[in-house]
Amino acid sequence: MTYEERMKWFHEARFGIYIHYGLYSITGRGEWTMYSERINPAEYARLADKFHPVPGAAKEWCEAAKLAGAKYVVLTTRHHEGFSLFDSQYSDFTSAKLGCKRDIVREYVDAAREAGLKVGLYYSLLDWRFPGYFEPEKYPESRAALVDYVHNQVRELMSNYGQIDLLEYDGGWMHDLDPDKEKQIAFWRARELNAMVRKLQPGIIINNRSGLDEDLDTPEQVVKASGAGRGWESCMCIGDSCGWGYVRFNPNWKNPAQLIQNLVLAAQDEGNYLLNIGPMPDGRVRSEELDRLRMMGKWLKVNEIAVRNSQRCQLISSSQPGMVDLNLQGGWTRQGTTGYWCIFRWPGERATAVRVGARPLQVKLLATGQELPFEYNEYNGKLTISGLPLLPPDEYCTVLEVQFDAVPQIKAEAAPADWLF
Numbered sequence: 001m002t003y004e005e006r007m008k009w010f011h012e013a014r015f016g017i018y019i020h021y022g023l024y025s026i027t028g029r030g031e032w033t034m035y036s037e038r039i040n041p042a043e044y045a046r047l048a049d050k051f052h053p054v055p056g057a058a059k060e061w062c063e064a065a066k067l068a069g070a071k072y073v074v075l076t077t078r079h080h081e082g083f084s085l086f087d088s089q090y091s092d093f094t095s096a097k098l099g100c101k102r103d104i105v106r107e108y109v110d111a112a113r114e115a116g117l118k119v120g121l122y123y124s125l126l127d128w129r130f131p132g133y134f135e136p137e138k139y140p141e142s143r144a145a146l147v148d149y150v151h152n153q154v155r156e157l158m159s160n161y162g163q164i165d166l167l168e169y170d171g172g173w174m175h176d177l178d179p180d181k182e183k184q185i186a187f188w189r190a191r192e193l194n195a196m197v198r199k200l201q202p203g204i205i206i207n208n209r210s211g212l213d214e215d216l217d218t219p220e221q222v223v224k225a226s227g228a229g230r231g232w233e234s235c236m237c238i239g240d241s242c243g244w245g246y247v248r249f250n251p252n253w254k255n256p257a258q259l260i261q262n263l264v265l266a267a268q269d270e271g272n273y274l275l276n277i278g279p280m281p282d283g284r285v286r287s288e289e290l291d292r293l294r295m296m297g298k299w300l301k302v303n304e305i306a307v308r309n310s311q312r313c314q315l316i317s318s319s320q321p322g323m324v325d326l327n328l329q330g331g332w333t334r335q336g337t338t339g340y341w342c343i344f345r346w347p348g349e350r351a352t353a354v355r356v357g358a359r360p361l362q363v364k365l366l367a368t369g370q371e372l373p374f375e376y377n378e379y380n381g382k383l384t385i386s387g388l389p390l391l392p393p394d395e396y397c398t399v400l401e402v403q404f405d406a407v408p409q410i411k412a413e414a415a416p417a418d419w420l421f
Helices: 003-013 041-050 057-068 104-114 140-159 181-188 190-200 256-268 287-306
Strands: 015-019 072-078 118-124 166-170 231-237 272-277 330-335 338-343 351-353 360-365 374-377 382-385 398-404
Touching: 003 072, 003 231, 003 272, 015 057, 015 118, 057 072, 057 104, 057 272, 057 287, 072 104, 072 166, 104 118, 118 140, 140 166, 140 181, 140 190, 181 190, 231 256, 256 272, 256 287, 256 330, 272 287, 287 338, 287 398, 338 351, 360 374
Parallel strands: 015 072, 015 272, 072 118, 118 166, 231 272
Antiparallel strands: 330 338, 338 398, 351 382, 360 398, 374 382
């Protein structure tokens, strides 16, 4: 299968939901609690007795993702703490053998498929319980055992749960943060590992966190585009970036407008937005997250054509530093010769775009189909749209659909001072 064939559904989707859930959820202090507080593994393992997600939790996660308008989901099958949410022959520290004694990954993949969502699995390469990760020269047997265990568990995940659409590695960095990629690749035997994954799951998409580039770049907490033709996915929390897993007291929630803007700015440069939720200790999704997901889904129901399968758009927007964007009005996405002006900060009765390098043929409010009058100056590329309502039709982001006579480009300014005269 070619790269383009593998990535087709991913580009069409543009939006997914990340789910961080594990023993760390019980602590209420985030997924790094074991390491950041240096909790001994034996002491930390006692949390497994309290791990009892309610029946149907996985179904609730997938229903929440569908409510949000997401097309795929990604679950943490095992985070750095080492607790596997699946039945593994290579570990006794699993949800199938302790606590609830259930295979949560099985429940999740079944729920995702029932909801019509593509299935993604997150897997941490590192496991804090192995001293050979921290000091591989001092504990070579532990290091070898860790890598063998990783390969065996990834094989289980790729073999036991049907078709897996996306594999998101994490934790592949060296403990000393050595930036040498070849060292990282050698440590995890990453080429061997990913060859095995592709043999078992020929159509799978793999991210770039095993040391190898593979299919997908995954910047965290920032919308940062990769080069043209390269898949990328901005992974972001709804709340503070310090905690992906459940954080009991997390006052800095992003509002729906911020979340929708991030989605649009990712789509503008052919990227995806993977938005994280951190279920509570019992596996339920808290109301603060559900409310925001619901608002995103409501917006996407009306405006999804501006996001799904979007193509790169050169027209001036707030995501391009140094470019003029009158009134900081928002970002442009594109489908062929149709541009979608996603206006974040409503300008009032008239909106103006500059340096538009294609002739507009028609302008409409996307939500209603109402045609709008406009003027276009072919010499300087200035597009002025009038007849807009004084107040924003959508409180978060109103979209104008603009049909052009060609793919819209940024118009060059041969004489940058001409507009002064």
